[in-house]
Amino acid sequence: MTSKDTAVEDGKQHRYDPNFTQAVINATGPKATPRVRQLAASLIQHLHDFARENELAVDEWMQGVELMNAAGQMSNDKRNEGQLLCDILGLESLVDEITYRLASDATDEPTATAILGPFYRHNAPQRDMGACIVSDEINKQGDRTWMHGIVTDFRTGEPIEGAVVDVWHTAPNGLYEQQDPDQPEMNLRGRFTTGKDGTYNFYCLRPVPYPIPYDGPAGKVLKALDRHPMRPAHIHFLLTAPGYKPIVTQIFDRKSKYIENDAVFAVKDSLIVDFTPFKGDPNAEFELPYDFKMASFEDAKKHGV
Amino acid sequence: MTSKDTAVEDGKQHRYDPNFTQAVINATGPKATPRVRQLAASLIQHLHDFARENELAVDEWMQGVELMNAAGQMSNDKRNEGQLLCDILGLESLVDEITYRLASDATDEPTATAILGPFYRHNAPQRDMGACIVSDEINKQGDRTWMHGIVTDFRTGEPIEGAVVDVWHTAPNGLYEQQDPDQPEMNLRGRFTTGKDGTYNFYCLRPVPYPIPYDGPAGKVLKALDRHPMRPAHIHFLLTAPGYKPIVTQIFDRKSKYIENDAVFAVKDSLIVDFTPFKGDPNAEFELPYDFKMASFEDAKKHGV
Numbered sequence: 001m002t003s004k005d006t007a008v009e010d011g012k013q014h015r016y017d018p019n020f021t022q023a024v025i026n027a028t029g030p031k032a033t034p035r036v037r038q039l040a041a042s043l044i045q046h047l048h049d050f051a052r053e054n055e056l057a058v059d060e061w062m063q064g065v066e067l068m069n070a071a072g073q074m075s076n077d078k079r080n081e082g083q084l085l086c087d088i089l090g091l092e093s094l095v096d097e098i099t100y101r102l103a104s105d106a107t108d109e110p111t112a113t114a115i116l117g118p119f120y121r122h123n124a125p126q127r128d129m130g131a132c133i134v135s136d137e138i139n140k141q142g143d144r145t146w147m148h149g150i151v152t153d154f155r156t157g158e159p160i161e162g163a164v165v166d167v168w169h170t171a172p173n174g175l176y177e178q179q180d181p182d183q184p185e186m187n188l189r190g191r192f193t194t195g196k197d198g199t200y201n202f203y204c205l206r207p208v209p210y211p212i213p214y215d216g217p218a219g220k221v222l223k224a225l226d227r228h229p230m231r232p233a234h235i236h237f238l239l240t241a242p243g244y245k246p247i248v249t250q251i252f253d254r255k256s257k258y259i260e261n262d263a264v265f266a267v268k269d270s271l272i273v274d275f276t277p278f279k280g281d282p283n284a285e286f287e288l289p290y291d292f293k294m295a296s297f298e299d300a301k302k303h304g305v
Numbered sequence: 306m307t308s309k310d311t312a313v314e315d316g317k318q319h320r321y322d323p324n325f326t327q328a329v330i331n332a333t334g335p336k337a338t339p340r341v342r343q344l345a346a347s348l349i350q351h352l353h354d355f356a357r358e359n360e361l362a363v364d365e366w367m368q369g370v371e372l373m374n375a376a377g378q379m380s381n382d383k384r385n386e387g388q389l390l391c392d393i394l395g396l397e398s399l400v401d402e403i404t405y406r407l408a409s410d411a412t413d414e415p416t417a418t419a420i421l422g423p424f425y426r427h428n429a430p431q432r433d434m435g436a437c438i439v440s441d442e443i444n445k446q447g448d449r450t451w452m453h454g455i456v457t458d459f460r461t462g463e464p465i466e467g468a469v470v471d472v473w474h475t476a477p478n479g480l481y482e483q484q485d486p487d488q489p490e491m492n493l494r495g496r497f498t499t500g501k502d503g504t505y506n507f508y509c510l511r512p513v514p515y516p517i518p519y520d521g522p523a524g525k526v527l528k529a530l531d532r533h534p535m536r537p538a539h540i541h542f543l544l545t546a547p548g549y550k551p552i553v554t555q556i557f558d559r560k561s562k563y564i565e566n567d568a569v570f571a572v573k574d575s576l577i578v579d580f581t582p583f584k585g586d587p588n589a590e591f592e593l594p595y596d597f598k599m600a601s602f603e604d605a606k607k608h609g610v
Contacts, residue, residue: 016402024395024570029531036529042359044394046351051399054347061400065387072377072387082370082377089349090329094356095366097321224341226334265329 021048071217078178080118084218087115087264088227096248096266110154110295114250114266117236119176124166124189132203132283133167133190135183142172145275146284148201151194151239154293159198163241163294166191167204169234174210194241206275206286207233209258222263232258232267239292245300251290326353376522383483385423389523392420392569393532401553401571415459415600419555419571422541424481429471429494437508437588438472438495440488447477450580451589453506456499456544459598464503468546468599471496472509474539479515499546511580511591512538514563527568534568537561544597550605556595 025041032040050056071081086092092115100113127133134142151163168189170176177183192200211229214222222229233256239247250266251273252259259267278287330346337345355361376386391397397420405418432438439447456468473494475481482488497505516534519527527534538561544552555571556578557564564572583592 016399020395020399020402020570027530027532027566027570031531032529039359039361039365040530042355046355047394047396048399050347050351051396051403054344055403056344056400058400058404060344061391061396062388065385065391068373069377069380069385069387072374072380075374075377080370080374082374083367086366086370089352090325091352091356091366094321094325094353095361095363097325098356098360099363224337225332225345226336227332261332265325265332 016052021045024048067217067220074216079213081213081216081218083118084212084216085221087117087212088218088222090265093265110245110293110300111239111247111249112268112270113248114268114271115264116238116248117250117264119178120168120236120238121178121186121189124168124191125186127190127192127202129192129195129199130201130203131190131192133188134203134205135187142205143275143286144284145204145206145286145288146201146278146281147204147235147288147290148199149289149291150198151200151241151292151294152198153244154295155299159194159196160241160244160294161194161196161198163194163198163200163239163244163292164191165194165200165292166238166240167202168236169204169207170210172205172208174208203283204235206288207235207253207256209233209256212263227263228258228261229263230258231264232256232262234266237292239294241294243296244294245297247292247294321357326350329353372522372525379521384518386518386521386523388423389517389521390526392422392517393523393527393534395570398570415550415598415605416544416552416554417573417575418553419573419576420569421543421553422555422569424483425473425541425543426483426491426494429473429496430491432495432497432507434497434500434504435506435508436495436497438493439508439510440492447510448580448591449589450509450511450591450593451506451583451586452509452540452593452595453504454594454596455503456505456546456597456599457503458549459600460604464499464501465546465549465599466499466501466503468499468503468505468544468549468597469496470499470505470597471543471545472507473541474509474512475515477510477513479513508588509540511593512540512558512561514538514561517568532568533563533566535563536569537563537567537572539571542597544599546599548601549599550602552597552599 021044024044028037028040071085074081083092096113096115151160151165152158153160171180171183171188173180177185177187188205190202192202194200209230209232212218212231214229219229233253234250237249249271251271252267254272254274259272273288273290275286275288278284326349329349333342333345376390379386388397401418401420456465456470457463458465476485476488476493478485482490482492493509495507497507499505514535514537517523517536519534524534538558539555542554554576556576557572559577559579564577578593578595580591580593583589
């Protein structure tokens with residue numbers, strides 16, 4: 001071993017074996033893919049630096065291991081606690097930003113993205129334009145909202161025909177339908193397909209803030225960090241259109257509590273919207289105009305979005 | 306948001322929102338303990354740096370989440386897959402080094418430490434000095450070994466009375482007794498208490514290399530990294546004595562395969578030992594002399610060991 005020699009050679013005082021991390025990185029074999037090799041080296045370096053910089057103690061490390069194991073044990077088809085742990089540390093929002101490479105406040109670009117979150121469901125009902133996604137049986141107390149807008153090509157400004165606007169949001173009690181036995185199947189979900197003019201419209205509710213599940217490891221971390229589990233009121237969207245790059249995003253109510261301190265750090269300025277009082281429609285108290293701008297796959301590649 | 310202003314102000318091109326990580330760190334509330342605040346800030350910074358430096362994609366991140374969740378789901382009282390994942394990335398060995406602050410090759414210091422590993426059991430049988438920890442019913446094929454030595458105070462060199470040498474190792478098939486239904490309860494485990502002269506001695510086997518469990522997420526990672534799951538032959542020890550800092554360690558057979566590339570990076574030079582042919586004892590083919598040096602709590606504190 002040359003640890004001490006090295007410590008002398010580079011003129012620094014090494015409290016710990018300065019060759020250890022490189023030895024672990026070098027253990028990766030020749031058949032690992034270049035990407036795996038890169039990610040492993042970087043992860044090992046950061047993990048070790050984290051441990052050294054903070055002089056991580058055995059019991060602190062073991063608490064982290066137990067937290068991770070507990071997160072896995074709590075996860076199932078309906079709940080992803082590992083994802084939730086990442087979310088409260090901002091990692092999903094950051095990876096979303098990295099993947100889409102969009103400035104958070106760009107106005108001359110395609111609609112900004114936001115995290116998918118754990119409550120998306122495939123095969124939401126296909127509904128006619130102008131339909132209401134609110135089940136009549138419940139949600140009497142919610143604020144009915146008329147949402148409408150146009151889906152356009154961000155570069156040409158032309159309307160996009162055949163764009164599918166897939167929408168989902170929580171009930172006034174803060175629960176998505178699959179979390180809540182009292183809500184009908186697929187309540188507050190719908191898919192709307194644009195015609196030639198690219199417009200869409202439907203009735204929904206003005207959403208409310210709600211807590212992410214905090215009865216597990218993520219809740220434990222939030223408590224230790226003296227943080228709340230609340231998300232500001234938002235509506236989720238997944239937009240797809242033939243020839244266009246899909247957009248996963250959320251829009252946020254400017255007047256909502258927690259708009260400045262979302263527990264999962266998903267808010268971007270360009271995704272903040274205004275619900276305005278709506279006159280003349282007995283079915284809606286509020287109006288919410290919002291346009292989506294999509295990038296063709298070609299443009300997305302060209303502009304790196 | 307001032308992300309663009311900041312990017313201009315500090316004269317750098319920021320590909321991603323330069324304020325994001327600090328915003329996540331700043332979310333920690335006033336009631337978090339100073340240590341939690343420090344660890345959270347450092348963890349968030351390293352996680353985000355890892356994501357940015359490698360331009361981590363959504364599907365790569367999600368694969369990591371699923372791996373962590375699977376590790377938790379595989380863990381139980383007998384198996385800790387989260388710990389195993391840390392071990393193959395060298396984290397347990399590093400935390401061990403940090404906690405004990407020992408140079409890896411020091412000779413004038415207390416016995417170096419090594420990781421506890423997942424196979425320790427409380428309440429191994431208390432045995433008389435000179436006893437054999439090998440069950441007669443099995444392990445006929447192993448190499449019987451006479452291990453002996455003295456437990457001393459590292460500073461004064463005086464023998465320590467009442468030191469408990471708690472030992473455990475694998476059977477010739479590479480399995481610890483709790484992994485193997487064919488081994489009797491507590492096979493290859495024992496606790497020996499020193500008398501006034503500080504010496505200890507017992508019969509054991511010369512251990513063999515074995516693989517860490519590789520049928521789960523840790524095995525998946527090893528495969529992706531093109532690495533083997535093998536550990537060099539070793540014997541585990543936990544030493545305790547009244548008034549002395551406990552020592553968790555392992556000693557490694559110099560002639561063992563994998564001594565240069567332990568899958569969990571636990572080998573230290575000062576813990577490598579020689580099994581020598583032993584003449585004149587019909588019960589043992591090999592002899593293994595090894596002395597342990599312990600630090601009193603007072604010395605441990607004074608010398609930072």
